[in-house]
Amino acid sequence: MNNVKRVQILERLRENNPNPQTELNWSSPFELLIAVLLSAQATDVSVNKATDKLYPVANTPQAIYDLGVEGLKEYIKTIGLFNSKAENTIKTCRMLLDLHNGEVPEDRAALEALPGVGRKTANVVLNTAFGWPTIAVDTHIYRVSNRSKFAMGKTVDDVEQKLLKVVPKEFKLDVHHWLILHGRYTCVARKPRCGSCIIEDLCEFKEKTEV
Numbered sequence: 001m002n003n004v005k006r007v008q009i010l011e012r013l014r015e016n017n018p019n020p021q022t023e024l025n026w027s028s029p030f031e032l033l034i035a036v037l038l039s040a041q042a043t044d045v046s047v048n049k050a051t052d053k054l055y056p057v058a059n060t061p062q063a064i065y066d067l068g069v070e071g072l073k074e075y076i077k078t079i080g081l082f083n084s085k086a087e088n089t090i091k092t093c094r095m096l097l098d099l100h101n102g103e104v105p106e107d108r109a110a111l112e113a114l115p116g117v118g119r120k121t122a123n124v125v126l127n128t129a130f131g132w133p134t135i136a137v138d139t140h141i142y143r144v145s146n147r148s149k150f151a152m153g154k155t156v157d158d159v160e161q162k163l164l165k166v167v168p169k170e171f172k173l174d175v176h177h178w179l180i181l182h183g184r185y186t187c188v189a190r191k192p193r194c195g196s197c198i199i200e201d202l203c204e205f206k207e208k209t210e211v
């Protein structure tokens with residue numbers, strides 16, 4: 001795909017949704033960090049259901065740490081992989097208290113050093129909480145980027161690097177939200193909804209559907 005087309009796609013996605021937001025509920029960098037950590041292999045809806053009950057009770061590293069692993073599990077047991085997520089969350093809270101004064105560090109290496117926090121989670125936090133032009137590639141972005149030929153790559157890291165290279169600066173802050181939402185609701189995994197896709201004429205997928 002050439003860059004002229006890419007910009008047309010981005011302009012269209014921006015026009016359709018000028019101020020895209022994550023679908024996770026959060027009101028502080030810490031709440032976002034924990035929500036993203038909990039969202040691995042789980043839906044945002046399921047995470048929101050849990051955090052809507054958890055955060056009014058505990059939404060700081062100290063308060064969640066004080067719940068302990070078993071106490072935290074009571075709030076997140078409806079989310080997949082909750083056992084390991086509870087352990088990682090408590091360890092992360094401990095590290096935030098010990099090393100970062102209870103704050104979420106605005107620093108990639110420090111974020112990735114937290115238990116349960118990988119490159120994707122760090123990218124989401126840096127982008128969404130701190131406004132960095134990072135691009136967190138998840139399964140939706142990986143699929144949309146490859147299928148449409150917007151930014152092709154064999155791994156999520158390849159796609160991230162490709163996107164960082166081809167997406168002009170003015171779109172970098174929001175592109176990850178646009179592509180996630182596009183993948184979640186239109187360019188869905190099993191059968192993309194090409195017939196109702198706002199970038200159908202620009203997308204280079206060969207087997208478009210009529211729906």
Ligand code: SF4
Nearest residue numbers: 187192194197203205
């Ligand atoms: S036209 Fe189809 S394949 Fe291309 S981005 Fe839209 S939904 Fe996805």
